[in-house]
Amino acid sequence: MEYSNLIGLTGELVIDRIDSEALRGNALGDPSERPVIVYLPPGYDADASRRYPVLYVLHGYTGSAISLVSARPWERNVLQWIDQLIVEKRMPPAILAIVDGFTRLGGSQYVDSVHNGNYATYVVRDVVGHIDRSYRTNASEGGRAVLGKSSGGFGAMHLVLDHPGVFAAFASHSGDSYFRYAHPNLFVEAQRTLEKYDFSIADFVDAFEKKHKRPQAEYSTMELLGYTAAYSPRSAARFDLDLPFDQRTGELRDDVFARWLAFDPVERVPGKKDELARLRLRYLDCGRRDEYGLDIGARLVAERIRELGLEVRHEEFDDDHRNVGYRYEISLPALAGVLDTK
Amino acid sequence: MEYSNLIGLTGELVIDRIDSEALRGNALGDPSERPVIVYLPPGYDADASRRYPVLYVLHGYTGSAISLVSARPWERNVLQWIDQLIVEKRMPPAILAIVDGFTRLGGSQYVDSVHNGNYATYVVRDVVGHIDRSYRTNASEGGRAVLGKSSGGFGAMHLVLDHPGVFAAFASHSGDSYFRYAHPNLFVEAQRTLEKYDFSIADFVDAFEKKHKRPQAEYSTMELLGYTAAYSPRSAARFDLDLPFDQRTGELRDDVFARWLAFDPVERVPGKKDELARLRLRYLDCGRRDEYGLDIGARLVAERIRELGLEVRHEEFDDDHRNVGYRYEISLPALAGVLDTK
Amino acid sequence: MEYSNLIGLTGELVIDRIDSEALRGNALGDPSERPVIVYLPPGYDADASRRYPVLYVLHGYTGSAISLVSARPWERNVLQWIDQLIVEKRMPPAILAIVDGFTRLGGSQYVDSVHNGNYATYVVRDVVGHIDRSYRTNASEGGRAVLGKSSGGFGAMHLVLDHPGVFAAFASHSGDSYFRYAHPNLFVEAQRTLEKYDFSIADFVDAFEKKHKRPQAEYSTMELLGYTAAYSPRSAARFDLDLPFDQRTGELRDDVFARWLAFDPVERVPGKKDELARLRLRYLDCGRRDEYGLDIGARLVAERIRELGLEVRHEEFDDDHRNVGYRYEISLPALAGVLDTK
């Protein structure tokens, strides 16, 4: 019996492993070999000539490819959603590929980083390349979409902005944006925590990994380090990072934070008209009680896109940041609906 | 690539499906066909003559066999623990079997219930029978142990007390016990919630299942119903249950609660000397900040066992009820250490 | 300028001090001299022949007479409520007397205790006697009512049950009742906390008093001790108390808890028909989200009263246990409305 049966899928689940050039030799010592979890829709094996569009799913911070396949009672994960939607003919059959973007610091944000490795390149070149080589895909821009939640939503936006021509659509669920609201809280917690470790990131990470359990402030500190390693690394030496605050006083460092803001979708959209114009669907949603204020971010991204004269599908709902996987019911058909189904 | 690789196991993972006579025709309409997830230690295939002891793992309330195989960053699940412990030779090789005890009401408590089905029988007869038939086990009492956390710890105690001769040892992590402290809070929440549904359990369950998200009080109500269906069902008709409180006023119904207490390990141990005496290991632990006061329960069960003149391994630690999987590091070797390994 | 002006009262505020025989020589060393805060309605001085009914207000656990006169923005305290209601002619003019029932353990529950002192006697004899001697009251049963919130609501019920003939009406807001649900949680917390102090109540109390701040579990422990000193004192020696649980294991001690239950209004009402029948108003309310489940208690007290063939005014509202002072808007006119006003 297969894992796919265990979680009740009609379609098939394949776990591939790819060795990514883009991740090799990274400062964190994270593996360059990564799993890709591939969902093949019912009927994939029956008709060997049919080709399918592919939805690439990016997990959130502290998540991994594995975390997206785990199941919870009374909820559906992204695999269970797509399977049900296809079975019920509420969307056309599609392949779904779950990308792994975990790092020792909890997540890569799917950006190229001199410190972490080039996670954007890894996705758009190595993962997409592997999928197109291995499966019967519609192997062009019109056959691919990218989506994710939280840091995965950020990643989706980042990849369509930085790598035009790879994906024809994106969906960002509660995606990181408007860092000016979302992130400064982390700086306060992290400054306090790192001071306890005499400002040694290595000592903190080491202690963190050895603990059975960690207080919330330590998770926040890890999160801060994860973002720092993505947005403002100093070099390719392990833990050589430019913190966005003065480590002794906690004061915001505007020069470093500016490097963060250069990744903020709210800041980037105005300069990316061409990249956005070629997309067939721009989808954002966020709960109106999001603990990180990402609803404000989504509003601003949507507004900036509209200011470019482009359409955007922007939805809000009455919920917070946690467990909003039920939004896949909306995004998956919307994305698949605009892709080439051949 | 296999799921076992995805979560980094050296050993092998097999997902079997058994059709349990004991669960057939249950009132909830839950399937009688259930998965059993089997971990085979490194070397299992190499020596076709070697037999292994088996550790049966029971998940907690709202859990399922699947939930025990999901992985979380910076933590290990029970599979990752046993694999590492065996690889590092900190315990002898053993098979581990993950039992599925989920029901539509969130959990079976692993007891025989006229309403839910006979989950105790299902485990000790159908699951154990299947494993012994399918794998090279030490197929006798001396080759089996049972363990679990929370409702799984309760289940482990319940099975050794009710089915002597099946298991030679048990481990209960934060197991349900001393219901007088652990459960009355649920009654208050459930009375309030069910009143909103005009006391129709069917309507409540139906609404619960349809929601994207549920407030904590509704989870508590579901939990109350799960325990009621296990401890005080009225008949084999769906949702025909004796609530442990007067539904209109919320007053404790001592007659019904007495039926619950008849399942409470604290109450049962004094009458089960023979069943306990034959065990090679009696292991209990609980965090001293357990939200349900189960540390008190563990103390009382341990004390009652000692009052029978028997030894018990009882440990406390500084933590609450959540994410205490790191305790497997202690229980798994302790259990395997007393089983027949030859 | 007076404190009464500071909080915007039209009526007058007098702070008396009485020396209570009933509280003398108590084990806790609490003063027998106590303040009584007396509100005199507008017009009290103008007509020297007019007499007034008196509403006695009992504060909750950890409260004191002082705490009931403090003011909060956007809320009204009991003095501000009665003053406004009288000024707006929504109730007849009445005197209101705030009783002080604080002890070193946080509260007396207004019961006679060999350990704490005789707080019931203190209220019905010493405080009522003082008020009748000092002010132009309707100095008989028909001119007095008693009310309170939480432990104050319990106290109001306790006094009408134990001292018939003193008050003609009571109002209990979220009053302590149905101890079987309300209290066992405290036992768990207290057992854990006291163990840290090697089960020395004196050491715990001492450490508690010296701290700048205390965690919630220590407040719960103090609360447990307060109730124990009221319901199950062992002797008149300081801190010589019978805890309702075994101090080493935490197990419920049914013999001691039975002494607690002997104070539970739910248990007492059935045997107090005469005492209840003579009342002109029996008023209970409770928020339906009360954290201690006191809404269940209020339902049961109300039901028990009705089972005696007596009427009861029982209201529920959508709120929790905190800051429900706005319920005075209902109880104060209801109580004053049944008292002799002539």
Add this chain to the structure above:
Amino acid sequence: MEYSNLIGLTGELVIDRIDSEALRGNALGDPSERPVIVYLPPGYDADASRRYPVLYVLHGYTGSAISLVSARPWERNVLQWIDQLIVEKRMPPAILAIVDGFTRLGGSQYVDSVHNGNYATYVVRDVVGHIDRSYRTNASEGGRAVLGKSSGGFGAMHLVLDHPGVFAAFASHSGDSYFRYAHPNLFVEAQRTLEKYDFSIADFVDAFEKKHKRPQAEYSTMELLGYTAAYSPRSAARFDLDLPFDQRTGELRDDVFARWLAFDPVERVPGKKDELARLRLRYLDCGRRDEYGLDIGARLVAERIRELGLEVRHEEFDDDHRNVGYRYEISLPALAGVLDTK
């Protein structure tokens, strides 16, 4: 009996009322007549020739003069602290004056506002003038200090920076500072809340005032409005305020936030060397777990003061923002110790 006895003071308490020119005709309709609560130390009446220094105390947001005199079990308020410290001769006798800075929006921040009224002027001219006229004070800069907690700490800093020559020392406990960290969270909550009221501040305030209870988000919204009315009012018309965010999208308005930052002590200190140099004591403290990150603010203010070549007493402690009144034990003697005691 007096309120001062009720809370156990040896000294005397006087409640004065002053009519402040500075507050007249404010947009909120708040009274220009305000209470000042004056503590006179033991011995004040005995020696009619002795003069005393005065400590002016400013309450926090949502507080009022009244709130500082209320008493809590197992804690001391500022009156109880100064009284005990003087009685125990741990500080020289001093007068303490509690200023009222409450507004309909929850607090004035003690700044002159075209909308709220001129609260800074009210304190330094009207309140100080009244105290010097009415009591035997050391009626000059050397005889006065100002202190407060939270918004009161901010107020203390604001007044010494803007009104040099009035006070010789200040103490800020967990005072508002470094708005870049402390305030943006409020913007998110407020945007969401105000949207529900169709962006009518009047409708929101009206509904807020009428409710029995308000969710935390509404308190945060009120707080945002209070700060806005202090830092960025648009005109003297009621509720004519410049919100620091775009009301429709929630985006930060840098132009308005710049007006807020002009009040931030971190920003102001560098330009106020003379004002700070003349002080005899500059005291700041903050809990290292402050929920608003004000510990970072205090660090920065202290650092900026040191960068001017001036000394500062800066302390941190292991606590959060709530109930830190025990810090008066340190600040009151420190302040009184540098004032003229004549």
